Amino acid sequence: MYLYNLRLYDFRNFLELDLEFKNGINIFYGDNAQGKTNLLEAIYFITELRATRAFREQEVIRYDQPLAFLKGLFSTKAGDIDRQVTIYRNQKKEVKEGENKKSRWSELDPSISAVYFSPEDIDLVKGEPSLRRRFIDNLIYRIRPSFYKYLQGYQRVLTQRNTLLKTIKIKPGMTKTLDPWDEQLSELGSQLINERLKMLQRISSLSQDYFKTFTHKRNDLRISYRSEIDFSNPELIKADYKNKLILNREKDINRSFTSVGPHRDDIDFFIDGKNIKHYASQGQQRLTVLCLMFAQRNLLYTEKGEYPILLLDDVMSELDIHRRQLILGQENHQVFITTTDLKFIPEEILEKSFLYPIKAGTLG
Numbered sequence: 001m002y003l004y005n006l007r008l009y010d011f012r013n014f015l016e017l018d019l020e021f022k023n024g025i026n027i028f029y030g031d032n033a034q035g036k037t038n039l040l041e042a043i044y045f046i047t048e049l050r051a052t053r054a055f056r057e058q059e060v061i062r063y064d065q066p067l068a069f070l071k072g073l074f075s076t077k078a079g080d081i082d083r084q085v086t087i088y089r090n091q092k093k094e095v096k097e098g099e100n101k102k103s104r105w106s107e108l109d110p111s112i113s114a115v116y117f118s119p120e121d122i123d124l125v126k127g128e129p130s131l132r133r134r135f136i137d138n139l140i141y142r143i144r145p146s147f148y149k150y151l152q153g154y155q156r157v158l159t160q161r162n163t164l165l166k167t168i169k170i171k172p173g174m175t176k177t178l179d180p181w182d183e184q185l186s187e188l189g190s191q192l193i194n195e196r197l198k199m200l201q202r203i204s205s206l207s208q209d210y211f212k213t214f215t216h217k218r219n220d221l222r223i224s225y226r227s228e229i230d231f232s233n234p235e236l237i238k239a240d241y242k243n244k245l246i247l248n249r250e251k252d253i254n255r256s257f258t259s260v261g262p263h264r265d266d267i268d269f270f271i272d273g274k275n276i277k278h279y280a281s282q283g284q285q286r287l288t289v290l291c292l293m294f295a296q297r298n299l300l301y302t303e304k305g306e307y308p309i310l311l312l313d314d315v316m317s318e319l320d321i322h323r324r325q326l327i328l329g330q331e332n333h334q335v336f337i338t339t340t341d342l343k344f345i346p347e348e349i350l351e352k353s354f355l356y357p358i359k360a361g362t363l364g
């Protein structure tokens, strides 16, 4: 699958743009603040239907304009797809494929997808545990949309249990009313942990392979799940979780907060046995995230039968020359890269790339 035409109206600093792309390496280059990242975001938006960095979706609309419009033409194994998205300031965005309005994810063509990487994504290994939980949950959800129901269910029961803990703090006689909530939370929570473990196994073995390739087999990457709940036997997760909920009741009532469960779990990364949060260099941390993104792309390919578009924002300047070559040397699917200077792109990669100079929201 690849994007061969993109039209934009009033998207970020682009007034109007009509671009043709090739199935290969496409490079947006130019000075700072010209619109290179905005263009990657537009491609991400037309494929994944959400912004990469906007806090609110409406932020992508050009200043003082009522709406932004995107139109992408994709070539897939099953034929061409014409997708249009209109983002409004004060109402829900509108998505169309051909002439048909689409209101749910499940109605959209599943072969269209993208994976995005920017230097800030280093937070995935350095930042808060919630970022890692969201990463793995989103990945499961993308492959198995029904997983969303478990996630929502777990979150709902957790909120209700926390509200009840607050009440019990004032009325201790009500402690027994926690029983049905603990039962539900441990049931949904154990399913959540099991799904995460299965996904983590797949993503970590792929990431390890990429890590080996990108380090010439010099270093080894390990990824593991961390939880206070014993997850060594999938059949016993529920019982152990329930047990821990009961053991921690007093503490939870005092804090009005559920202290154990998948909402507190984390994922650890190790290079050659050392936790990368504390020991790895910035370059190694960045490479780890890059490997996770490549693994994610590979996984989506296995599931969908089409390679997601790869979007790499300002990555080349951060990597040494060997890694730049390794990362793009074997590439034969569609990739979009931004760079301030073409000197960051190895010669043999430049030769096979398609170049787009970007200047002040136009093709310069």
Ligand SMILES: Nc1ncnc2c1ncn2[C@@H]1O[C@H](COP(=O)(O)OP(=O)(O)OP(=O)(O)O)[C@@H](O)[C@H]1O
Binding pocket: 011, 012, 013, 014, 030, 031, 032, 033, 034, 035, 036, 037, 038, 039, 059, 060, 061, 062, 063, 314, 338, 340
């Ligand atoms: N909604 C918007 N409407 C108009 N302009 C916007 C909007 N959002 C961002 N911009 C402008 O877009 C420009 C930044 O573009 P972008 O982030 O794509 O730069 P870049 O070319 O990737 O630069 P760098 O090399 O520094 O990363 C800024 O000048 C910013 O003011």
